Amino acid sequence: MEKQKPLTVVTGFSLKDKCDVIRRIQGNKKKNIKVILFRPTDVKLVIHSEDPFPLTHFISEAVHHVEINTIPNLITALEEESCNHHLDEIILDIHPISDQHSLFESLTSQNGNYNWFIKSHIHVIDARDFWFSYYSEHGITISEIDSNLTLEYTFGETLINQLELAEMIYLSNTEQLSHERLGELMVFIQNLQPKALVSKLNDMNWRNEDKKTAFDMKAACHLYVDQINLFTSRSNMKVIGQYGIETFVYQSFSPVDFSRLEQFFTKLPSEVFRMKGRCYNPFTQELYSISQVGSSIQVDTTNIYSENLTNTLTELLFIGSELNQEEIETMLNDCLQIQYDNRIAY
Known part of the structure; x- marks a missing residue:
């Protein structure tokens, strides 16, 4: 049986930061890596004029080799690339305005049909702009063709939907925050995703470089239980450094x-x-x-x-x-x- 190839998922709102992460992955591995941008066409922006921050302040995509706009086309592309012996790995850059849950479910259900496995999910956060995105009045709508429904999400909900699925979370522009504000943000994120590695982008490490097992897609289903357990473990003690x-x-x-x-x-x-x-x-x-x-x-x-x-x-x-x-x-x-x-x- 042919050895499966790794698929690294990168999410986040910032072009510069995702480019930095992708360059570090490419430069560190010295392998033939292809970058695919997944930008779905069934997701629309909802712009609120009263929001003081323009969309370009939050949203951009990283440099990529090819853009794909539907999940079936993405599955087909992965199937084709699994036969490319000159390709070692794919980095899947998910456009900020995407229904990531549906995408991950599709990738998981199709996993047996091609020789790729999701090695890791990296989420990149601009520490300076996090709270502006979190409370932004802008939003997105997702049209579900099968059910004829339209789902609406705020930027904050979109951001959290990505963050709570990640296993590695890196923060950029940390030097622009005070020690207290940065500490508060990092503790908040760690409470949102207790099982994730949370660190500064400049401290990005490669502890999972030799990881051979697939990213646990079911981990998101256990997130609420993990958060409850985290509270239970601390309920009778005073935790230092929680800001x-x-x-x-x-x-x-x-x-x-x-x-x-x-x-x-x-x-x-x-x-x-x-x-x-x-x-x-x-x-x-x-x-x-x-x-x-x-x-x-x-x-x-x-x-x-x-x-x-x-x-x-x-x-x-x-x-x-x-x-x-x-x-x-x-x-x-x-x-x-x-x-x-x-x-x-x-």
Whole structure:
């Protein structure tokens, strides 16, 4: 059986920084490497005139050999290149405005059809512009042809969707931040992705240079559990060097009144940077999957016909700066439905 060739995925919003990473990969390996830019045509920009930062401030792509615009064409290209004996590796530069989850799912499902494996996923962050991107009013829309649906994401959500899938995260322009602000950012990112290597771009190392195993695509499915475990491991101790960044997990065996929870969302403290979790209502048999990034909150509702879905019916994870945990807990307690003698008290 022919040996599989490595495929390195690079994500991020900055042209200069991704070019720097790609050059370092090429220069370090001394191999024949091809760079493919994946820029999907089913994703559109949504420009908000009130946003003070132009799109060019955030978005650009790195230098590449070929551009591909659809997932089927990308799969075909990888199949063809797997037979190219003069090619050692492919670097796949994903355009910032992309549905990365769909792309990774397609690459995983097609993995047995060609001799490539995803060796690593590198995400590059401009430390100076991170918070501007995170709270940007610009956004993207993704048209799902099969379901006739259009999904909308903010730049912050797009950024987090990429970052939370990465296993190596490098920060550029770190010298333009104070020691405290850089420390705060790095701790926040490490809380977002506990299993990732987070470091400055100038300190980029090659500890995975001889890595022979594929990138764990299922790791993203376990991310929420990893974040919960990180909070649990620190809940009874004071961690030094967190720069005010905290993680708090709210859990209850009671379901929520979703109308009250929506009111809670409108009063979400500004100190909360990231919130995610789920709430199950056994009376309506609905599962609410909740994701908040900056000022945007997404709620997906799924009908679950199971009384034994989970013992914890309400669970929300918060990541932010100097969180008032007692205040958040009190506000969420007011959102609960409490049963008395088969009646529900609101």
